[in-house]
Amino acid sequence: MKATKKRRWIIFAAFVIVYLFIMIFPFLWIFITSFKTSGEIFGTGAFRAIPEDPTFGNYVTVLFEKGILKAIANSFIVATTTTIYVIIVATLCAYAISRFRFRGKSILLGIILAVSMFPQMIITGPVYNLFYKLDLLNSYAVVLPYSTITLPMGVWILVTHFNQIPLALEESAEIDGATRFQTLYKIVFPLAAPGVFTTAIITFIAAWNEFLLTITLNTNAAYHTVPVAISFLRTQFSILWGEVAAATAIVTIPTLIIVLIFQKQIISGLTTGGVKE
Amino acid sequence: MKHKLGFSGWFYLLPTLILIGIFSIWPVFQSITYTMFDYKLNDQQKAGLYVNDRFNTDLFNETTLYVGMFLEEELASVSEQADKDLIRDTLTNLKESAAPYASQEGIIKLSSSEAKGIQALYTTTKKTIDTLSQKYTLTHAENLPLLVEDINNSMIPSNFIGLKAYKEVLSDERMHIALWNTILFTLVSVSIELVLGLGLAMILNKAMVGKGIVRTTSLIPWAIPTAVAALMWSYLYDGSSGIVAHFFENVGLISQSQDLLLSGSGAMVSTIIADVWKTTPYMALLLLAGLQNIPKALYEAAAIDGASRIKSFFQVTLPLLKSSILVALLFRTLDAFRVFDLIYVLTGGGPGGATETMSIYAYKLMFGQTNFGYGSVIVMVMFVCVALIAIIFVRLLGTNLLDRN
Structure with missing residues (x-):
């Protein structure tokens, strides 16, 4: 019995190590490559695990010549704006869905669910024309159509969270003379704060990673976000892998920090989306 | 007791209705309109929707x-x-x-x-x-x-063409290939992700060592932008400097490392591997949440009744995990069907259209050739497919997706 237990432990440990290796290896290899010179990457040193002649040249080029810092700044602006307005709008909507009876509620929920399943490609053409008419192409107004991706998800997660807060608390607040808005603001919001925070992080990541709308609506490089700017490093003819590696390493850092700090909230947000009963 | 939402209460819903109305619902109807016109932005006579001359x-x-x-x-x-x-x-x-x-x-x-x-x-x-x-x-x-x-x-002349473009799409060879590529990519990648994800979730559920680090590590591929992951993999697959291509050549999977991205099947396999790498951990986390809801007592009861491990997997785990699996499959299938950034950055739909999916084809038509009319037709085909997939899954799930709220 003890021997089989030990054997199972070893198999388990081996599996975990292999899994971790597969998950981490691409990042590790990119990190190593970012310190290699072009000569080494395209020559015989392509597969060496330790750079022969380590250099920061790639980082310098990417940061100061290829506008990666500008892209990171754009991503922060776009993702933060989206998070703030989506959280406000989604909280109001989710509160109404969770706390009130009204006609058409199931239709509204159905629409919200349907929108989250749309192929985003369907909105790009009309929104492109709309933005062209309103002269909004190449601007931060791109955060508005982001709502099609983030808002349904936000409402969905928040409704689940609000449903877990007992109604009795609000009823007693009401008896004490609080207005509907005060109830939301003073009772529901603090209790729902963890859920709201979770939704905010998921929204932020979704907005940070958005690609299609930015590449179609903001063709001007001055408004490129990280994913789009990164995709332009891969040109048709010459790919400078050293620079690509350095850029990838830099843009992974913000995501890494968010994941390390907020992993509990992220997992809770992912699982309330559908699974948790 | 829930209150009835009064007239002033619509204030809560209004912002959502406006945003979804303008940026989600209206564009869908607009796209349907586009499909009925020979609408090309770069052609002076076709750059608008002209019902009359x-x-x-x-x-x-x-x-x-x-x-x-x-x-x-x-x-x-x-x-x-x-x-x-x-x-x-x-x-x-x-x-x-x-x-x-x-x-x-x-x-x-x-x-x-x-x-x-x-x-x-x-x-x-x-x-x-x-x-x-x-x-x-x-x-x-x-x-x-x-x-x-x-x-x-x-x-x-009026560029209204009615439903003619839908007839055209039926005989469009490139569209058939794109549809097939999309289905192949979706089926293969989602099946692999389900099997690996389920396995990973079950291992994580048997809490032993390293659970925390595995969970943290799993979140990183999910959290990084797909475009960044795609670019990273395109380096690993590169014909001359890519270590994964080099590895595949050495173990004899491909005869030459250049073949990986330059042959049709190689490019398809490459995109599927990249997708599996990025989303299996996400699948595992979703399924793990479902697994943790299964009471341990059920397994003990099954063991007392003499059920083997395999039997208890099929008789206890799978039936109780059914709705978790279906929800995870629904979201993953839809995501895979809409795949855009991964392929756009990794292969651009190449070589020779071998990895061109519906979104890539629609994107090239609309923003490469400014053919908004026919591009919208491809998008509509995609829209119908997505709706069918969603309906099938929602039927399988029963009503509990909406009922909970």
Whole structure:
């Protein structure tokens, strides 16, 4: 019995190590490559695990010549704006869905669910024309159509969270003379704060990673976000892998920090989306 | 007890309704409209949705001015009196026909009698020029016939085509390939992700060592932008410097490392591997949440009844995990079906269209060729497929997806 237990432990440990290796290896290899010179990457040193002649040249080029810092700044602006307005709008909507009876509620929920399943490609053409008419192409107004991706998800997660807060608390607040808005603001919001925070992080990541709308609506490089700017490093003819590696390493850092700090909230947000009963 | 939402309560819902209305619902109906027009942004006669025939007055006024000027100059190169009269008649006709539009600008609607008038003007003027150029050597022999065509071009025929584009899509070979690629990519990657994800979730559920670090590590591929992951993999797959391509060559999976991204099947396998790498951990986390909800007592009971591990997996785990699996499958299937950034960055749909999915094809039509009409048709086909997938899964799930709220 003890021997089989030990054997199972070893198999388990081996599996975990292999899994971790597969998950981490691409990042590790990119990190190593970012310190290699072009000569080494395209020559015989392509597969060496330790750079022969380590250099920061790639980082310098990417940061100061290829506008990666500008892209990171754009991503922060776009993702933060989206998070703030989506959280406000989604909280109001989710509160109404969770706390009130009204006609058409199931239709509204159905629409919200349907929108989250749309192929985003369907909105790009009309929104492109709309933005062209309103002269909004190449601007931060791109955060508005982001709502099609983030808002349904936000409402969905928040409704689940609000449903877990007992109604009795609000009823007693009401008896004490609080207005509907005060109830939301003073009772529901603090209790729902963890859920709201979770939704905010998921929204932020979704907005940070958005690609299609930015590449179609903001063709001007001055408004490129990280994913789009990164995709332009891969040109048709010459790919400078050293620079690509350095850029990838830099843009992974913000995501890494968010994941390390907020992993509990992220997992809770992912699982309330559908699974948790 | 829940309150009824009063009139003022709609304030809570209004912002959501406005945003979803403008940026999600309206575009869908707009896209449906696009599919019924031969709508191309880069073509002067097709850059709008014209249900009726239209008239480009700017082009018309400019053209008639030049035709008149040139014809007047030709009076010198014509010798017979009859032909001089012909030119004078044509000039008068031109001036009379152009007069009503002289003060107009931009694109206007034409009544059918007006359209006939313009058509007649075009035919008579063209006839005059043809007759003259056969008889004489004209000063503007090259320019006049071209200019006359612009009278015709200033009439914009309706580009409404009804459902014709849907008929076209049925016989569009490239669309068939794109649909097949999308289905292949979705089926293969989602099945692999489900099997690996389920396995990973079950291992994580048996809490031993390293659970925390595995969970943290699993979140990173999910959290990084797909475009960044795709670029990273394109380096690993690269024909000359890519270590994964090099590894595949060494173990004999491919004969040459260049083949990986340059052969059709190699490129498809590569995109699937990259997708599996990025989303299996996400799948595992979703399923793990479901697994943790299964009471341990059920397994103990099954063990007492003498069920083997395998049997308890099929009799206890799978049935209780059914709704978690279906929800995870639903979201993953839809995501895979809509795949865009991964393929756009990794292969661009190549080589030779071997990894071109529906979104990539639609994107190239709309933003590469500015063919919004036909591009929207491809998007609509995608939309219908996505709706079918969603309906099938929602049926399988029963009503509990909506009921919980």
